[in-house]
């Protein structure tokens with residue numbers, strides 16, 4: 657099932673279906689799987705589709721049976737991979753969103769489509785879907801137990817209660833190499849009374865700068881975050897997290913970031929993030 661689903665994705669995204677995925681049980685070198693995963697996701701995004709192979713609420717990952725195959729090559733043996741539950745896209749509006757958040761969402765969403773000569777076309781902005789796992793099979797390192805694998809959730813998307821922690825949506829402008837995140841900070845993110853915890857602010861900054869760095873440079877890891885907190889953010893308020901590419905230098909991508917009030921009048925936080933491109937084997941210690 658997994659093999660045929662991935663084969664379908666490969667067809668949809670113009671990525672060649674690798675021969676080793678034929679059949680219901682696939683044996684795939686780890687690095688190749690993850691590289692292909694990123695290619696698939698990139699391809700899907702290029703085609704305006706979302707990745708339905710991300711884990712939703714159900715702990716359904718059955719990937720991590722690792723074994724050795726020849727010198728220095730590790731493979732994962734996969735059993736079938738059920739796709740019965742569609743994943744929740746956390747970037748879509750829900751009832752917890754304030755009218756201000758909803759208005760900003762509508763504003764940027766409208767910029768995702770432009771009308772030219774009576775035809776609707778893709779605009780400069782794109783809403784990035786958001787799920788509570790990264791690529792399922794990118795987590796198949798030997799160090800993770802099956803239980804941990806099944807339970808792992810993206811830090812910013814680990815609460816099911818709408819509005820409780822990180823409510824956010826990211827819009828990317830690839831031409832300008834920039835993005836804007838509309839962020840509503842929930843009650844679980846309290847630091848100083850009535851205000852957002854500095855670590856939560858760092859988290860959303862890392863996520864937004866990391867997301868744009870990933871889109872521009874492929875798989876990266878945060879090497880350095882430099883944050884100046886200028887004014888506190890009230891719990892429940894909506895802020896804009898704007899990020900843009902500053903420069904790239906070899907494997908390094910430097911991203912700048914400002915967190916402001918929704919109307920842009922008040923600066924809350926300024927930051928830079930340095931991201932280093934990694935070979936995905938880095939995550940497996942190879």
Ligand SMILES: CCCCCCCCCCCCCC(=O)SCCNC(=O)CCNC(=O)[C@H](O)C(C)(C)COP(=O)(O)OP(=O)(O)OC[C@H]1O[C@@H](n2cnc3c(N)ncnc32)[C@H](O)[C@@H]1OP(=O)(O)O
Pocket residue numbers: 694697698862863864866867870871876877878879880906907908930932933934938
């Ligand atoms: C696909 C679509 C999905 C998109 C959604 C994604 C959403 C996800 C969003 C979530 C996002 C969350 C993201 C997270 O939370 S990532 C989790 C937090 N980050 C980490 O755990 C990273 C840990 N560190 C490392 O793994 C390594 O140190 C890395 C990989 C960073 C570099 O080790 P590596 O051995 O590979 O490289 P290198 O040491 O040869 O260095 C290479 C170059 O970099 C320069 N350098 C290195 N470090 C620093 C430093 N601290 N300041 C200044 N410079 C530094 C270095 O001088 C050199 O420069 P040069 O000599 O070449 O000029």
